[in-house]
Amino acid sequence: MRSLSGDLLLQRLGEQPDEKLHLRLYNAIRTSILDGSLAPSSRLPASRELARELGLSRNTALTVYEQLLAEGYVFSRQGSGTFVVETTPDSFLSTANPPIGAEGEKRNAELSERGSALLHHASASPKQWGAFIPGVPDVNAFPHPIFSKIQARISRRPTPQQLTYSNQGGSPELQQALVEYLRVARSVRCSPEQILITEGIHQAIDLVTRMLCNPGDDVWIEEPGYWGIRNILRMNDVNICPREVDEAGMVPPEHQTDAPRLIFVTPSHQYPLGPVMSLARRQHLLALARHGRSWIVEDDYDSEFRFSGQPIPALQGLEADAPVIYIGTFSKTLYPALRLGYVVLPTPLVSTLKTAHAELYRGGHLLIQTALAQFIQEGHYTAHIRRMRLLYAKRRAFLTSLIEQHLGKQALTEFNSNAGLHLILNLPNDADDVAIAAAASARGVLVRPLSRYYMLPSGRRGLLMGFACVAEEQMAVAFEVLLECLNPPQKA
Template identity: 55%
Template structure:
């Protein structure tokens, strides 16, 4: 048997001495055992004998044996030698003769029912940049160098705490900076202790659904509304009820039926249609939340980019102690890849949310959070937002002009022109398949989103969402002509 081991390894071990010789010997022995070339209990040559037979150092052989002993491929008996271990219990799916089945042939690849449903209804675009992808800012215009300088300076002198697991709730300096900014700019009632930093808004919504609702509880969602929130809630076992939106925002009306546990809304700039919730609706929603013992989740979507009139104050700041969780993100004002968002929680929930967040997600990016805090405190963040508001306003006007010149006001009526946000919504006839149209447009290299995908009920409106933020005015004409040709073909059918 020892001669067979030598013969087998001599044929498979390249005869050259280098730093990887031990790794190759380890691989040869390990693979021979996995392939069943040598049966359980087979005795290996002594380390000295094997080293002499292969013309390598005994130290190399000893290290390989030690590693295989640790991993359980070999066993050693004092005074008897080294033997192939019994792997049957460790590898119960071994085929007759000792070989393992081919990789993937019988691998357990079945998804759970929840996983299958999630994948079946996945809606995120594979491509996330280019004309006219909605919801994407121009990441090229952010002052990256200034933020990187702050990161470099912090890295050079970082205290151990900034490089360890995050503090409860996130970086304290960022929470203070956010509290000051939100109080001043958005009229939010908050203190640093009530702010929780999350890695993206989706993570915050997921935490809300886990901590504040049980499977089977009801959540109200705007109709139309962001499909991503609906997916998160449903995958966590919540029932969702679409609530229609009109020119004054979410429209809850009697009879209400089963009371909701959570109410999700974008009151300052409805996504995707752009309505601003009236003060009457805001008070009605707050009253309903108290009556139902529900919580409102206010997604302050694109509130920074308003091109006419004064900024719309937050729903959360309308009255002290409002039953509202205010949610925001830096994805549009800085860039999506930053993955920093935040929740402003009612005082009674803040400590519990922070504790649960550390258990479930841990969080991180302490240096980035601190650099962002300095960026806000210095005033650079506010200056960047003001600059981008001007840039996006010009791009909005350019895209509107192209639409008017090609289609008049038939697809973008004057009373439907959103004066905020990062996208426009073209209205299409009901007979036009906006999903197929978006697919054809993508084949031409132009990215748009079909409006019908944002409806959960049977009644839908057809349209296309065109993002203008990431496209310079000088670069709009060519992709718009391609899109316009696709629209004209679809409307002629």
């Protein structure tokens, strides 16, 4: 069996002009070194191995290696072999890039209008860890050894069904575990067949929008609301209708004649402002959706982290057969890179959306889904949430005290539901929260400007400050930096 480098050189030997064999081999190796196909410090096959792999005499291979060694492309280490040098002799001759294409010009990438719009509105941060990044849990506190043991146990004897594509909406074990957990923790009414496992919230929203909306259909979103939803809706070419949020949640119109196709809400803890949707508002939305044959998409992204008062039940369980598509994720309770979410589908949508999911995304990751199911069934999941609730409540209180001490109570938003993984720092209406966030980021402090969560230009100014992944001693230091960004020194 040939080595990878042997395969590469055999291919390049065939590309060489009809020259002497040792010249063809020399050019093949030299070109492969210069274009990076043979990486710096990589070991070349021994001359005997190379000759056997390429069907050459060993003398030919030795002659070429000696020439490359003399010219400085390789070096020899006694007893170890021949290696590519870190810096080739050619790199000292010219730093100019070779021309690209026939005219030496780079071709510009031509994007679709939707693709260009997506990039124009892109808001994902390149940094996803540190003070005060919102929405990120303390991934170091996750019980990795316990979860790893469960994974190892399952991986020792996997079944064929766990190693192929999933067209049933995910692992049956995880579907069953979620039914039991959601019934107790969130008052969600469902059967295992109604649960579809996805790779997070974004995939769930994309699937629902593709399958239930035509281009130009109206959809309601909260104003302000999660920017990721808006980007997915833009890519699906629907008409986005922002609806104001007040202390009772999304404000629907009093007299609505044309119902939207979809209504996106975060009723248990509105993102990003934080109010809880009132019972009257929930009932109003349900009645409106039934009358207009709309679907409510309920995003319950961090409902587990409520630090005082009674848990807020899900909108989905408020009525039997509610027209609600319930979406959840493990990104906040466990860790984002797990890339596991779930959708509780109304019975009329189960078959069609599961089939569509299999066609569009080819579900998989069944081993890790099965491990997560056992993690939940053995009680580790609820135990972890209890520990995190205590830890996050302590960190939230510390950040609140810092804000009140240095900036006053008025600096905190009036929508204080004592839940979630972030606080909002109010800023004056004339403040440039985007510039403040950029200045803080340049100094290693990660906050998000509240104005970016508004679709309309009249949005409030403020900063989203996450506290979940920040130890208290780090908070104090980072907050001092943020204060300097809020109050930069005046120029003389």
